[in-house]
Amino acid sequence: MIADGQQHANEAAVTFVNKFTVHASPDEFERIFLDTAEFLGKQPGFLRYTLLKHIDDQNSYMNIADWRDIESFRRALSQPGFTPHAEALRAVSTSEPNLYTFRQSFTSDSGVPPTRATPAKSYRP
Protein backbone atom coordinates (compact mmCIF):
# COMPACT_ATOMS: atom_id res chain seq x y z
CA MET A 1 0.00 0.00 0.00
CA ILE A 2 2.81 2.35 0.86
CA ALA A 3 4.64 1.74 -2.35
CA ASP A 4 1.43 2.36 -4.27
CA GLY A 5 0.77 5.56 -2.40
CA GLN A 6 4.23 6.89 -3.04
CA GLN A 7 4.17 5.80 -6.65
CA HIS A 8 0.83 7.50 -7.14
CA ALA A 9 1.97 10.69 -5.54
CA ASN A 10 5.20 10.86 -7.46
CA GLU A 11 3.81 10.01 -10.87
CA ALA A 12 1.27 12.81 -10.61
CA ALA A 13 3.06 15.82 -12.07
CA VAL A 14 0.02 17.98 -11.54
CA THR A 15 -2.89 18.01 -9.11
CA PHE A 16 -6.00 19.93 -10.02
CA VAL A 17 -7.83 21.24 -6.94
CA ASN A 18 -11.26 22.71 -7.58
CA LYS A 19 -13.48 24.14 -4.85
CA PHE A 20 -17.17 24.14 -5.76
CA THR A 21 -19.98 26.20 -4.27
CA VAL A 22 -23.23 24.49 -5.20
CA HIS A 23 -26.46 26.41 -5.76
CA ALA A 24 -28.57 23.40 -6.74
CA SER A 25 -29.30 20.32 -4.64
CA PRO A 26 -26.14 18.50 -3.50
CA ASP A 27 -27.49 15.24 -4.98
CA GLU A 28 -27.95 16.88 -8.38
CA PHE A 29 -24.44 18.31 -8.24
CA GLU A 30 -22.95 14.93 -7.29
CA ARG A 31 -24.78 13.22 -10.17
CA ILE A 32 -23.47 15.78 -12.68
CA PHE A 33 -20.00 15.57 -11.18
CA LEU A 34 -20.02 11.77 -11.50
CA ASP A 35 -20.93 12.05 -15.20
CA THR A 36 -18.10 14.54 -15.69
CA ALA A 37 -15.62 12.34 -13.84
CA GLU A 38 -16.59 9.35 -15.96
CA PHE A 39 -15.76 11.37 -19.08
CA LEU A 40 -12.46 12.66 -17.70
CA GLY A 41 -11.53 9.22 -16.37
CA LYS A 42 -11.32 7.96 -19.96
CA GLN A 43 -8.89 10.66 -21.09
CA PRO A 44 -5.15 9.92 -21.46
CA GLY A 45 -3.09 11.09 -18.48
CA PHE A 46 -5.94 10.96 -15.96
CA LEU A 47 -4.77 9.20 -12.78
CA ARG A 48 -7.47 9.60 -10.13
CA TYR A 49 -9.87 12.00 -8.49
CA THR A 50 -11.61 12.33 -5.15
CA LEU A 51 -14.70 14.42 -4.51
CA LEU A 52 -15.03 15.68 -0.93
CA LYS A 53 -17.91 17.46 0.79
CA HIS A 54 -17.41 20.10 3.45
CA ILE A 55 -18.40 18.89 6.93
CA ASP A 56 -20.10 22.14 7.97
CA ASP A 57 -21.32 23.47 4.63
CA GLN A 58 -23.61 21.24 2.57
CA ASN A 59 -23.02 23.41 -0.53
CA SER A 60 -19.23 23.28 -0.50
CA TYR A 61 -17.26 20.57 -2.31
CA MET A 62 -13.62 19.98 -3.19
CA ASN A 63 -12.39 17.99 -6.16
CA ILE A 64 -8.79 16.76 -6.01
CA ALA A 65 -7.61 15.23 -9.30
CA ASP A 66 -4.18 13.88 -10.22
CA TRP A 67 -2.96 14.01 -13.81
CA ARG A 68 0.23 12.58 -15.26
CA ASP A 69 1.20 15.92 -16.84
CA ILE A 70 -0.30 19.33 -17.46
CA GLU A 71 -0.54 18.80 -21.21
CA SER A 72 -2.84 15.79 -20.70
CA PHE A 73 -4.98 17.78 -18.31
CA ARG A 74 -5.38 20.69 -20.72
CA ARG A 75 -5.99 18.37 -23.67
CA ALA A 76 -8.79 16.62 -21.77
CA LEU A 77 -10.52 19.90 -20.95
CA SER A 78 -10.29 21.02 -24.57
CA GLN A 79 -12.11 17.93 -25.90
CA PRO A 80 -15.47 18.77 -27.51
CA GLY A 81 -17.02 16.04 -25.37
CA PHE A 82 -16.08 17.94 -22.23
CA THR A 83 -18.12 21.05 -23.11
CA PRO A 84 -21.57 19.72 -22.09
CA HIS A 85 -20.12 18.48 -18.78
CA ALA A 86 -18.54 21.87 -18.07
CA GLU A 87 -21.83 23.61 -18.91
CA ALA A 88 -23.81 21.25 -16.68
CA LEU A 89 -21.45 21.91 -13.77
CA ARG A 90 -21.60 25.68 -14.32
CA ALA A 91 -25.40 25.50 -14.25
CA VAL A 92 -25.39 24.18 -10.68
CA SER A 93 -22.19 25.59 -9.15
CA THR A 94 -19.39 28.10 -9.20
CA SER A 95 -15.78 26.90 -8.91
CA GLU A 96 -12.31 28.05 -7.87
CA PRO A 97 -9.81 25.94 -9.84
CA ASN A 98 -6.09 25.79 -9.02
CA LEU A 99 -3.14 23.69 -10.20
CA TYR A 100 -0.50 22.29 -7.87
CA THR A 101 2.65 20.18 -8.02
CA PHE A 102 3.66 17.44 -5.58
CA ARG A 103 6.04 18.34 -2.73
CA GLN A 104 5.69 15.80 0.14
CA SER A 105 3.70 12.70 0.97
CA PHE A 106 3.54 10.19 3.80
CA THR A 107 1.30 7.18 4.41
CA SER A 108 0.91 5.91 7.97
CA ASP A 109 1.54 2.23 7.28
CA SER A 110 4.87 2.82 5.54
CA GLY A 111 7.06 3.06 8.61
CA VAL A 112 9.45 5.17 6.56
CA PRO A 113 10.08 8.91 6.54
CA PRO A 114 7.93 11.13 4.32
CA THR A 115 8.62 11.27 0.59
CA ARG A 116 9.89 14.56 -0.77
CA ALA A 117 9.85 15.77 -4.33
CA THR A 118 13.46 16.01 -5.46
CA PRO A 119 14.23 18.00 -7.45
CA ALA A 120 11.34 20.40 -7.10
CA LYS A 121 8.95 20.09 -10.01
CA SER A 122 8.93 23.69 -11.06
CA TYR A 123 6.57 23.77 -14.00
CA ARG A 124 6.29 27.17 -15.63
CA PRO A 125 3.29 27.69 -17.87
Add this chain to the structure above:
Amino acid sequence: MIADGQQHANEAAVTFVNKFTVHASPDEFERIFLDTAEFLGKQPGFLRYTLLKHIDDQNSYMNIADWRDIESFRRALSQPGFTPHAEALRAVSTSEPNLYTFRQSFTSDSGVPPTRATPAKSYRP
Protein backbone atom coordinates in the same frame (compact mmCIF):
# COMPACT_ATOMS: atom_id res chain seq x y z
CA MET B 1 -3.76 -0.48 -6.84
CA ILE B 2 -7.44 0.17 -7.41
CA ALA B 3 -8.52 -1.79 -4.41
CA ASP B 4 -5.99 0.06 -2.28
CA GLY B 5 -7.16 3.39 -3.58
CA GLN B 6 -10.77 2.61 -2.87
CA GLN B 7 -9.94 1.19 0.54
CA HIS B 8 -7.92 4.29 1.36
CA ALA B 9 -10.62 6.63 0.22
CA ASN B 10 -13.39 4.84 2.06
CA GLU B 11 -11.56 4.29 5.34
CA ALA B 12 -10.85 8.02 5.58
CA ALA B 13 -13.86 9.40 7.40
CA VAL B 14 -12.41 12.86 7.37
CA THR B 15 -10.05 14.76 5.08
CA PHE B 16 -8.34 17.86 6.42
CA VAL B 17 -7.60 20.39 3.67
CA ASN B 18 -5.40 23.29 4.68
CA LYS B 19 -4.37 26.09 2.32
CA PHE B 20 -1.17 27.86 3.38
CA THR B 21 0.09 31.28 2.36
CA VAL B 22 3.80 31.37 3.17
CA HIS B 23 5.58 34.58 4.16
CA ALA B 24 8.99 32.99 4.75
CA SER B 25 11.12 31.10 2.22
CA PRO B 26 9.32 28.11 0.67
CA ASP B 27 12.24 25.84 1.66
CA GLU B 28 11.93 26.90 5.31
CA PHE B 29 8.18 26.32 5.24
CA GLU B 30 8.63 22.86 3.70
CA ARG B 31 11.19 21.91 6.34
CA ILE B 32 8.86 22.98 9.16
CA PHE B 33 5.94 21.24 7.50
CA LEU B 34 7.93 18.02 7.21
CA ASP B 35 8.73 18.13 10.95
CA THR B 36 5.05 18.68 11.70
CA ALA B 37 3.99 15.85 9.42
CA GLU B 38 6.46 13.50 11.08
CA PHE B 39 4.84 14.27 14.43
CA LEU B 40 1.28 13.87 13.13
CA GLY B 41 2.22 10.71 11.23
CA LYS B 42 2.85 8.98 14.56
CA GLN B 43 -0.58 9.81 16.00
CA PRO B 44 -3.37 7.19 16.09
CA GLY B 45 -5.86 7.57 13.25
CA PHE B 46 -3.48 9.35 10.86
CA LEU B 47 -3.72 7.76 7.40
CA ARG B 48 -1.75 9.93 4.96
CA TYR B 49 -1.00 13.45 3.83
CA THR B 50 0.16 15.14 0.66
CA LEU B 51 1.69 18.60 0.50
CA LEU B 52 1.16 20.40 -2.82
CA LYS B 53 2.63 23.65 -4.10
CA HIS B 54 0.72 26.04 -6.34
CA ILE B 55 2.05 26.09 -9.90
CA ASP B 56 1.79 29.86 -10.35
CA ASP B 57 2.28 31.09 -6.78
CA GLN B 58 5.49 30.08 -4.99
CA ASN B 59 3.99 31.10 -1.64
CA SER B 60 0.80 29.03 -1.85
CA TYR B 61 0.60 25.45 -0.59
CA MET B 62 -2.16 22.93 0.02
CA ASN B 63 -2.05 20.14 2.58
CA ILE B 64 -4.50 17.27 2.10
CA ALA B 65 -4.56 14.85 5.05
CA ASP B 66 -6.76 11.80 5.58
CA TRP B 67 -7.71 10.72 9.10
CA ARG B 68 -9.64 7.64 10.16
CA ASP B 69 -12.12 9.69 12.21
CA ILE B 70 -12.56 13.23 13.42
CA GLU B 71 -11.91 12.32 17.06
CA SER B 72 -8.41 11.04 16.17
CA PHE B 73 -7.71 14.20 14.20
CA ARG B 74 -8.79 16.48 17.07
CA ARG B 75 -6.92 14.37 19.65
CA ALA B 76 -3.71 14.66 17.61
CA LEU B 77 -3.98 18.43 17.41
CA SER B 78 -4.60 18.68 21.15
CA GLN B 79 -1.38 16.83 22.05
CA PRO B 80 1.12 19.03 23.91
CA GLY B 81 3.76 17.87 21.44
CA PHE B 82 1.84 19.48 18.59
CA THR B 83 2.01 23.00 20.03
CA PRO B 84 5.60 23.83 18.98
CA HIS B 85 4.85 22.57 15.46
CA ALA B 86 1.71 24.72 15.23
CA GLU B 87 3.67 27.74 16.48
CA ALA B 88 6.48 27.14 13.99
CA LEU B 89 3.98 26.93 11.12
CA ARG B 90 2.18 30.10 12.27
CA ALA B 91 5.53 31.92 12.36
CA VAL B 92 6.05 31.37 8.61
CA SER B 93 2.52 31.13 7.18
CA THR B 94 -1.19 31.78 7.49
CA SER B 95 -3.64 28.95 6.86
CA GLU B 96 -7.24 28.28 5.86
CA PRO B 97 -8.21 24.90 7.37
CA ASN B 98 -11.34 22.98 6.36
CA LEU B 99 -12.72 19.52 7.07
CA TYR B 100 -14.36 17.34 4.43
CA THR B 101 -15.95 13.91 4.10
CA PHE B 102 -15.50 11.47 1.22
CA ARG B 103 -18.12 11.45 -1.57
CA GLN B 104 -16.64 9.96 -4.77
CA SER B 105 -13.36 8.50 -5.99
CA PHE B 106 -12.06 6.92 -9.17
CA THR B 107 -8.61 5.64 -10.15
CA SER B 108 -7.79 5.34 -13.85
CA ASP B 109 -6.45 1.79 -13.78
CA SER B 110 -9.54 0.34 -12.12
CA GLY B 111 -11.65 -0.12 -15.21
CA VAL B 112 -14.70 0.07 -12.98
CA PRO B 113 -17.17 2.89 -12.38
CA PRO B 114 -16.37 5.49 -9.74
CA THR B 115 -16.84 4.68 -6.08
CA ARG B 116 -19.59 6.56 -4.29
CA ALA B 117 -20.04 7.05 -0.58
CA THR B 118 -23.21 5.19 0.41
CA PRO B 119 -24.82 6.13 2.63
CA ALA B 120 -23.61 9.69 2.85
CA LYS B 121 -21.28 10.18 5.76
CA SER B 122 -23.06 13.09 7.39
CA TYR B 123 -20.92 13.91 10.41
CA ARG B 124 -22.33 16.68 12.57
CA PRO B 125 -19.91 18.33 14.97
